[in-house]
Amino acid sequence: MPEIELSAGTIDYEDTGGEGPVLVFLHGVTIDGSVWREVVAGLRDGHRCVCPTLPLGAHRRPMRPDADLSLQGVALLVAEFLERLDLRDVTLVLNDWGGGQLLVPLGRAERVGRLVLTACEAFDNYPPGLPGRLIELAARTPGGLWLTTRMLGLRSFRRAPGGWGWMSKRPVPDEVMDRWFGPVRASRAIRRDLAKYAVSVPPRRVLLDWAEGLRSFKGPVLVAWAVEDRLMPRDHGPRLVALFEDARLVEIEDSYTLIPEDQPGVLARAIEEFVGETATGGSPA
Numbered sequence: 167m168p169e170i171e172l173s174a175g176t177i178d179y180e181d182t183g184g185e186g187p188v189l190v191f192l193h194g195v196t197i198d199g200s201v202w203r204e205v206v207a208g209l210r211d212g213h214r215c216v217c218p219t220l221p222l223g224a225h226r227r228p229m230r231p232d233a234d235l236s237l238q239g240v241a242l243l244v245a246e247f248l249e250r251l252d253l254r255d256v257t258l259v260l261n262d263w264g265g266g267q268l269l270v271p272l273g274r275a276e277r278v279g280r281l282v283l284t285a286c287e288a289f290d291n292y293p294p295g296l297p298g299r300l301i302e303l304a305a306r307t308p309g310g311l312w313l314t315t316r317m318l319g320l321r322s323f324r325r326a327p328g329g330w331g332w333m334s335k336r337p338v339p340d341e342v343m344d345r346w347f348g349p350v351r352a353s354r355a356i357r358r359d360l361a362k363y364a365v366s367v368p369p370r371r372v373l374l375d376w377a378e379g380l381r382s383f384k385g386p387v388l389v390a391w392a393v394e395d396r397l398m399p400r401d402h403g404p405r406l407v408a409l410f411e412d413a414r415l416v417e418i419e420d421s422y423t424l425i426p427e428d429q430p431g432v433l434a435r436a437i438e439e440f441v442g443e444t445a446t447g448g449s450p451a
Contacts, residue, residue: 172246174233178226179218179247182206186213187441188253192244193217194262194286195293195301195363196318197346198224201261205426208434213441218247221359222263224346228355235359236366237292241268248277255279257441260286262294262333262423271379280444281383281410282437284390285423288402290373293364294423295397297329305364311350311357318347332396334424380409386444387413390436392421392428414440 167178180199189209191202199217206215220240221229229235234242244266248256257280260266264287269275287294293302304310317323318330324343325331349356367373387410391403407413416436421428 169227170247170250172243172250174221174235174239174243175229176227177218177220177243177247179216180206181217182210182213182215184210184212184214187257187445188214188216188255189257189259189437189441190244190248190253191215191217191259192220192261192263192266193224194222195298196223196350196360197262200342200345201424201426202259204430205434205437208431209438213438216251216253218244220244220263222363223350223356223360224348225356225359226349228353229359231358233359233362235362237265237363237368238268238272239366240363241265241272242274245269245272245274245277253277257282257437259437260284261426262286264288264292267380268376270383271376275383278383279385280441281385281387282390282440283387283406284433285392285395285398285418285421285425287398288406289377290370291398291402292367292373295332297332297397300329301360302364302367305361311361311364315347315351315357318343319351333422334427335394335420335422336428338424338427377409380406384411386440388416388436388440389413390416390418390425390433392423392425393417393419394421395423397423 169176169178193201198219219225256278258278259282261284304314389403389406403415407415418429425433
């Protein structure tokens with residue numbers, strides 16, 4: 167797997183290469199880029215798909231002890247990643263984690279040509295739902311993250327209602343979840359990195375100001391929302407569309423938050439159509 171040195175530390179990523187439109191896929195907390203494996207499989211012909219593993223708990227290399235791993239800090243790492251790889255006119259694709267949106271209000275979206283917001287944190291929904299709040303509580307409690315990550319090794323906990331069972335409608339393969347949870351279970355330094363992020367969410371007024379700042383983005387936007395999502399409110403889809411000049415909403419049936427796991431084919435087709443239309447000067451609306 168390729169790697170790149172950023173200001174916070176070394177980031178691993180996957181890159182299919184190719185000359186087509188560049189798609190950069192971002193993942194959620196305690197997840198890595200492999201959540202996009204089936205979507206990428208449907209898009210790699212004709213697109214360059216890049217999947218970095220951000221320092222959100224499933225990364226395999228601890229970041230520097232003084233690294234800024236706050237919500238804003240990790241968002242700025244995304245901007246740095248795009249710059250270091252010299253990626254331009256990027257379609258930035260988010261799922262679960264919403265921090266990638268911050269490139270817009272922070273004035274760092276110059277390399278982003280399109281946004282795809284897929285069932286992700288938005289407005290003041292940081293961290294999202296009960297699973298997000300549990301991670302935050304664990305990070306604030308001595309020994310809490312260690313205990314929580316022990317439990318992530320149990321299949322019953324992974325599918326428990328109100329927790330990870332609300333992330334995907336269908337069970338994620340055990341080998342994939344083992345990959346996601348392995349680093350934070352094994353490494354105190356990775357838990358340190360995750361804790362930095364988990365306790366960093368700013369006040370509600372700051373989050374809502376950032377959301378208003380999305381109005382400055384003038385590129386095309388696709389909002390793909392799961393109808394049955396338990397963590398990302400359904401009304402956030404239309405609310406996000408209303409922030410942008412050039413946006414469309416696609417609601418996806420039979421899925422929870424992890425649409426790349428529950429409905430990868432549907433999502434891949436929606437992204438392919440969106441990028442194809444907007445790359446040729448058409449409108450997504």
